[in-house]
Structures are given as C-alpha cells and as structure tokens.
Amino acid sequence: MQRREALNKLGILSGAAFLATSGLFNACNLTDKKRSALTEKDIPLLDEIGETIIPATAASPGAKAAGIGAYMLAMVNDCYTEKQRSVFIEGMDMLDAACDKQHNTSFIKLSAEQKKQLLVQLDKEANASVKNKTNSNEHYFSMLKRLTISGYFTSEIGATKALGYEAIPGKFEGCIAFKKGDKPWATN
Template sequence: MNRREAIAKVAWIMGGAVIGAELFLSTGCSSSQNSNDGLFNADQVRLLEEIAETILPETTTPGARAAGVGAFIALMVKDCYAREDQAVFTKGLSTLENKFKEQYGQSFMSSDQAKRTNFLTALDREQKEFSRVKKPDEPNHYFSMMKQLTLLGFFTSEVGATQALRYLPVPGKFDGCIPYKKGDRAWAL
C-alpha cells in the first residue's frame, strides 16, 4: 500500500465516522429521564418517587424526592438490570402496591407517612429474612433493589452529595486522621 492509498482509506474511514455520528444524532437517538420504553409508566415512576421519599425523607436535609430518585430508579432498572431482574422489580412494585391496599384499604400514594413507614419497615424485615435464606442462584428481593437504588440515586446526586454529605469541591491535602465526632456527616467523594 502506498501513501496515497493509505490517506484515501483513512479519509474514507473518518468520513464514515463523521457521517455515522451525524446520522445517529439526527435520528433522535437520545436518552431522557422521562423515557422508559414502556417498562414504567408515569404513575409507577411517581410511586417509586414516594417509596424513595419514605426511605429517605426530607428532614434538615432534602429527601429523595428533591434528588429526583424515582426517575433515576426507573432509568437504572431499564438500562442496567437484566431482563430477569427487571421482571422481579416490576412484579415487586405491583406486589408492594397490592399488599399495601390489602393491609390499609388504600393505595400507597394516598396514605399518610406513618402507614408508609410502618409498611416499608415490615417489608424491609421481610427482605432481610429472604436475603438470609436465599440460594445464590435466586434473584434478590425487589425491596432490596429499591433500597439500594434509592441510596445510590440520592447520594450520587448533587443534592445528596452537597447537602446531605459534607462536600469539599476542591479538596486540599490528604489527611488520613481526621477527628470524628458522633453525628458528623460522612464525606462525599
């Protein structure tokens, strides 16, 4: 291969990459927080938001709702979970709502904070027992997935990292021995 052929082939490859990228961008291939491709509807995302807010409520710091954790959970389940885990999660979301209606005679969304907290506390005990006795090849409990995604979504959000954790935008020197007082917030990374 001579120099001219090499330049022509490189130009052909680069032109294809540029045209391919332009085609990809112009066909509307974009991700959106509100786009779930049918896995979750808007009511389910609002339910996830309320579940997350019950797990991490607003106190002196913002809660999960302020961080938009419901949409985060829906996006993570859609984009990152295997089909089997997606099925467990979506079935679990329906199970949660049905069990709540059986126990309290109303939907999770229309109930008060005390009922939500009591229900999720009992569900947490259930998932801990399930995790203790489950076999390695069994899927995780759906509420375990909800809790993990709530914590991940909140503490990796701007709200969680800057207002719930101690945050130093430009860290100084490394000090491996910082005094800790009971009640101090953890540091954001």
Template sequence: MDRRDALARVALLMGGTVIGADFFLSGCSSPGKPAAAADAPVAATGPLLDVDQIRLLDEVGDTILPTTAASPGAKAAHIGRFMNVMVRDCYTPADQNIFMDGMTKLSEAANKQYSKSFLACTPAERTAFLTALDKEQKAYTANKKADDPAHYFRMMKELTLLGYFTSEVGATQALRYLPVPGRYDGNVPYKKGDKAWATS
C-alpha cells in the same frame, strides 16, 4: 468520585453487594441494549416506567430517605426517574421483571393492609409498611440460595441509596462535599454526628 467508588460506598452502607453491579461497572447496558448517555433525558431513550410508577417510586424512596432538618429527602433527587434509568439500562431482563412485579406486589400489599393505595397512606403508615417489608427482604436475603432471585424491595432500597448519595442533592447537602479536593489528609478531626464526606 467515579462510578466504581460510588457503588462501593453504597454497598458499604448497605452491608453487602448491589444488585446489577456488573452492569453498573461496565457502563450500564443490559445485554443487547445500547448504553444511554448519562445526561440523556428519560423520554428520549424510551421510559420503562410510566409517570404514575415513577411517582410511586419517588414516594417509596422518600419514605426510605425522608426530608430532615439537615437535608432534603430522596424525592428531591428525583429518585423515581433515576430508578427508571437504572432498571431499564442496568438490570438484566430477569431482574427487570422482578422489579416491575415488585411494584405491583407493593401496591397490592398496601391496599390489602390499609384499604388504600401506598400514595394515599399517611407518612406513618408508609414508614410502618416499608419497615415490615424491609424485615421481610432481610430474612429472605439471609436465607436465599445463590441462584435464587433477589427480593424486589432490596432492589428499591439499593437504588434509593445509590441514586441519592451520588446525586447533587445527596452529595452536597446530606454529605460533606469539596468540588476540588486538596491534599490527602488521613487524620481529619471528626466529631460524632459529623456528615460523611462525598469526596475523598
């Protein structure tokens, strides 16, 4: 599956477009920045986020897509490191600022609501907190004008879905995967509850 297919599938899952899609499709290089190799370690090209910020994003992602009996959660796909690379290499400077400010806003809001950090919250508190934040971003997105900035939590949610379902963990354990697909079959039997295909 190529980058364009992956992006289209994630956009379909979210019912909209993915922020920064133009950069994703053109090789993930913000204006004035060289594109990093896909398999390059984060530290080799200069991380945008520090270890604590990546840990926070791992836990946010794992709250959005938690571990279940059938598949591991987003943290197993190292979603924080993925977000670091994507925000650094694929977002415009303006969107990078929204994302970075958003992490601060998220942490401050969790502290205000629970008198402790997001990382110190229980799984139930994290879920309730992010559910309310998701409602906020949906209302904002539905009413925003074309030139208004994106909501930071929408960015986090999009990157969680994109990173997870295009990772090895997501593609092979959360979805059904054939490394070498055979002939096209447009009439494969499907039972309710079957996993979607990672390959086509």
C-alpha cells in the same frame, strides 16, 4: 369499467377485513402481557417510597427532592437485566396490591406512619429471604432500597447537603480531623 371498479372495491374490502382481524388479535395479546418496563406514571410512587426510606430532615432534603423516582426508572429500564427488571416490576405490583389489601388505598395516599410500617415489613421479608435463601432472585425491596441509597448519595443534593462535600480542585490536606457530629464525606 365496471369490472375494474369491482376488483378495486374487492381489494379494499379484503384489505380492511385483514387489518381489522389482525388488530383484534393484537389487542387480545396486549392485555395478556405483563409490563416489561417502568413508565413515567411510576415516578410518583418511586419518589414516595424513596422519601419514606430517606426522608427530608431539617439538615438535608429527602430522596424525593433528589429526583429518586426518575433515577430508579432509568436504572431499572436501562441497566437491569430482563430477569431483574421483571422481579422489580412484579414487586412493585405486589406492593401496590398489599397497600390496596391492607389499607384500601394506594401507597401514595397512606399516612407517613403507614408507609413506614409497610416498608419495615417488606425489609424484614427481604432479610428473611436472604437468610433462608428461599428465592434465587434478589428480593425487590432490596433492589428498591439499594437504588434509593445509591441514587440519593450520588445526586447533587445527597452529596452536597447530606454528606460533607468539598469541590475539586482544592488544596489537598492529607490529614483532616474528624469531630463527632461531622457529616461523612462524599466521594467522586
């Protein structure tokens, strides 16, 4: 009976030691890895960036009202290649670092003017990288801007409030007069 108890305890002890060391090694590896996807925590930042690119006006709501952050999260995580996703995520981290370096705060806490200045600076940087072909990858701000525009204008809010929209089915009018000041038309 004592021999069985000793073997049982020895088995439990060696199993616990094995699990503890493997857990320790896994914990070390996790801190070294770069993040490979956007998370729900990124949505408020993406919403603020989108709202700075397409702000709310008296005539139409902005990108935040269209849920642009959730749209970007889904597109980047589900549709981008691994290379595109890593460029986008590294860019978001660089944007966060630039805010911290220049203003000692996060992008969300910046004033509207500071947000605009930072994004204009990034837009110039993105345009320069395209002109100079300094990088084989697309600049992350170009991705961000394109996602904001496509997400906003294909959302219900963007298509019905910012663009002229006529639901189908409806009557077909082949020639519609376009007057100065009319909204552009949404497409299906």
